[in-house]
Amino acid sequence: MIESWRWYGDLDAITLPEVAQTGARGIVTALHEIPYGEVWPEDTIAARKARVTDAGFDWVVVESLPIHENIKRGEGNLTALFGNYRQSMANLAAQGVTTICYNFMPLLDWTRTDLAAPVKGGGTCLRFEAVRMAAFEIHMLGRREAEADYSPEVLNKAAAWYQQASESDRDALLASIMAGLPGAFDRYDVPGLRRALQTYDGIDRATLRAHYKRFLEEIIPTATDLGMRFCVHPDDPPRDILGLPRIVSDMEDIAWIMGAVDAPANGLTLCSGSLGANPANDVPAIAARFADRIHFAHLRNVAKDPDGSFEEAAHLDGDTDMVALCKVLIDEESRRGRAGRADHAIPFRPDHGHHILSDLDRSLIPGYPLIGRLRGLAELRGVFRALSHGHPDA
Known part of the structure; x- marks a missing residue:
């Protein structure tokens, strides 16, 4: 397993020398400053790679090469956008960066309602609160059809929250929901978000799937030709x-997705937190089924509430059996090694983390503290080391 760390470049208050002290040896980064849909120039990629390698790391994963909203909407002549995307891929491959994590979430990336929910023992975490999300959708956005998505109890509590919430409370809720877009160029106020949502009118699940299939058909053959691995991040x-x-x-x-374009380059970012937030998902079972298509892993844990709320738990706590999941990854990595694959090692990173200790005094990207992720990495390192001890391929 390749221990890795997400680093946001100049947007990140955490420095590469600090990351070096965590023991991670891979960097996961992207050119967040380039607007969606534009080509990533090879010289800019080379400059970022030089910063990473000069600090003693390998740039192991791009996270992410964003997909323009017009592609997700299937809007207009997409030839230029697909061409730009393929050129960015070629420029990355020319610099030896060959694994790309991406997502196909419409309009918004990860969504939370609280960026600093208190955790037991001190510190804060990211939280998705069903009551506040319902209050936002129904009472702030005015999306009455959202009432069908929540229980009567949540709806009643949402109305009560909205009635007592101050303007600053509502502003904080909007800011939290927008916070999952680091480096993105679109941040919305409530009227702006309403207008943005209207651009998806008429796009249902089947339509979005059709647009996604077109994306895969346009991109995966190029990824195969370039020797690249694409890995979709779950919602x-x-x-x-x-x-x-x-x-x-x-x-x-x-x-x-794996069957839409059935090729090894079309793979999965196994995110245990995203998948783990769905009560119906057995994350180790999902990992086992698609093990041969896992190109990258985000390892984090969540604790769920019956009303649909969830929050980031410590990496070995929460509702997902992290030890069982890590065993799936170790076993798959070993299988690849036995098959003679030179690229058998799977990069992973400790995803999210509690803001604790001196992180609380720093201005850091929500969910991406130094010490909280260091704790997670140390815990995961111990799990992998224990699972590897005595393993026939260790």
């Missing part, structure tokens, strides 16, 4: 949001 949370369909949320969705 976060794994449920429809704001009336937008989500199509990468469970085992059936992933099976459809």
Whole structure:
């Protein structure tokens, strides 16, 4: 397993020398400053790679090479956008960066309602609160059809929250929901979000799947030719949001994606937190079914509530059996090694983390603290080391 760390470049207050002290040896990064749909120039890629390698790391995964919203909507003549995307891929491959994590979530990336929910023992975490999400959808956006997505109890609590919430409370809720877009160029106020949502009118699950299939048909053959690996990140949370369909949320969705263009380059980012937020998902079972297509792993844990809320748990706590999941990954890595694959090692990173200790005094990207992720990496390192001890391929 390749221990890796997500680093946001100049947007990140955490420095590469600090990352070096975690013991990670791979960097997961992207050119967040380049607008969606534009080509990533090879010299800019080379400069980022030089920063990473000069600090003693390998750039192991791009996270992510974003997909323009017009592709997701199937809107207009997409020839230029697909061409730009393929050129960016070729420029990355020319610099030896060959694994790309991406997502196909419409409009918004990961969504939370609280960026600093308190955790037992001190510190804070990211949280998705069903009551606040319902209050946002129904009372702030005015999307009355959202009432069908929540229980009567949640609806009553949402109305009560909205009535007592101050303007600053509502602003904080909007900011939290927008926070899952680091480096993105679109941030919305409420009227702007309403307008953006209207651009997806008439796009249901089947339509979005058709647009996604076209993307895969346009991109995966090029990935194969370039020796690249593409790995889709599951929806976060794994449920429809704001009336937008989500199509990468469970085992059936992933099976459809892997079959849409059935090629080794068309793979999965196994995110235990995103998949784990769906009560119906057995994350180790999903990992076992698609093990040969896992090109990258995000390892984190969540604790779920009966009303659909969830929050980030410590990496070895929460509702997902992390030890069982890590064993699936170790076994698959060993299988690849026995098959003679030079690229048998699977990169993973400790995803998200609690803001604790001195992280609380720093201005850090929500969910991406230094010490909280260091704790997660150390715990996961111990699990992998224990599972590897005595393993026939260790």
